[in-house]
Amino acid sequence: MKTKTKDNITIDDVARLAGVSKTTISRYLNGKYEFMSKDTKNKIEEIIKEYDYMPSNVARSLKTKSTKLIAFVVSDIENAFAAPTIKSMNRALLNTKYHMIVASSNESQEQEKKLIESLIEQRVDAILLNPVSYDAPYIEEFNKKVPIILIDRGIKNLNLDIVASDSSESMRQAVEHVKLAGFSEIYVFTEPYRNVQPRFRRVETFKTTLNKYGYLTSQIEDLVVTIDPKKTDRLEQELLRVISTTKVGTPAIICTNGRTLLAVALAIKNLGIRVPYELGIMGYDDFGANTAHGWTLLNRPSISSISPNWDALGTKAIEVVQERLEKPSSLKKEVTTEVTMIIRDSTKLITTYRVD
CATH class of the missing domain: 1.10.260.40 (lambda repressor-like DNA-binding domains)
Known part of the structure; x- marks a missing residue:
């Protein structure tokens, strides 16, 4: 025996x-x-x-039909928002019965599909999804099998719960700040944006805000510069073009995300451009003193930033997913978390600087 x-x-x-x-x-x-x-x-x-x-958790889940597992699928684990958002989600889960699985789709819709299929097979109770693209109709079918809550990026034509940072109002404030600071021309530098909702909203708000300042639509289109942060040569060419074509005053650039901001800051350093005398710069996804990165604050000059409240984003996401699990038939929610504009030397009033 x-x-x-x-x-x-x-x-x-x-x-x-x-x-x-x-x-x-x-x-x-x-x-x-x-x-x-x-x-x-x-x-x-x-x-x-x-x-x-x-x-056995497997046996228990078969009986209760709940694994107490929530998955967070992020489009890019290296994205500025990933680590602080995961941290705040974990903190919010501490006093619950749930645990979290984290996976990255690496900006690939094919990988995103495979991950979601695998997570459904593992019987997760819900999926928090930071989608790769705004155009993802296949998510609707997945949502019939497991509740899906969108994080910081929406999907067109789908009525799903979503928790996201404010993209529109923050861009409007950024444009107004740069104008009031005395910069004569404003550009927005962005990665491809039409299939990524936050970037799209930021660019569209940039355009509508400039419209209110009297800019023509044809003029505004020339002020939107789509770049690949990895292609340094072209990025440097665009920066030199911005400076050379600004005949009066000093131009400024607003970057739509942290990856673009870092690439632009490095290109500015390589070219020896003097900020803010020759060019102003600010962008999203602040890496200030309260993060492990801290480069926007430590850079000289320090860089003005638009800082999402990552803690609020993660906490609200967990609140929404718990409510969805407890009340499956309740109305879908759209929760917007505030952002903070942090003014530093890179966009200070240019009239306060003296050019030697």
């Missing part, structure tokens, strides 16, 4: 050794001690400790 060891003991064995029913063991494991004597409770506890018994 095979001897039971710590590695192969089952709930039936625990019940037999404790001299109680399997139902009693199940109640103990679920914290239901109401109809259990103190002696029985202590006996079960001793057996579980002696044999290091761990209940």
Whole structure:
């Protein structure tokens, strides 16, 4: 007869050794001690400790139809928002029964599909999704199998819960700040934006805000510069073009995300452009003193930034997913978290600087 060891003991064995029913063991494991004597409770506890018994999460999930697992699929794990958002989500989950799985789709819709299919097979209770593209109709079918909550990026024509940072109002404030600071021309530098909702909203708000300042649509289109942060030569050419074509005053650039901001800042340094005398610069996804990166603050001159509240974004995301799991038929929510504009030397009033 095979001897039971710590590695192969089952709930039936625990019940037999404790001299109680399997139902009693199940109640103990679920914290239901109401109809259990103190002696029985202590006996079960001793057996579980002696044999290091761990209940099967798979078996439990089959019975309860819940694994207590929530997945977060991020489009790019290296994106500025990923680490602080994951951290705040984990913090928000500490006092719940849920745990989180994190995966990255690496900006690939094909990989995104495979990840979601795999997570559904693993029976996760819900998926927090930072989608690769604004155009992703296949998500609707996945949402029929598991609740999907969108994080910081929407998907067109789909009515899903979404938690996102404010993209429109923050861009309007950025444009107005740069104008009031005395810069004569304003450009927006962005990665391809039409299929990424936050970038699209920022660029469109940039255009409508300049319209209010009297710019013609044809003029505004020339002020939107789409770049690849990895193509340094072309980026440097665009920066030199911006400076050379500005006949009066000093131009400024607003970058639509952290990756673009970093690439532009490095190109400015390589070219020896003097900020803010020859060019002003600011951008999204602040890496200030409260982060491990801190380069926007430590850079000389320090760089003005639009800083999302990552803590609020992660916390609200967990609140929304819990409500969706508790009330599956409730109305879909759209939650917008505030951002903060941090003014530093790169866009300070240029009239306060003296050019030697």
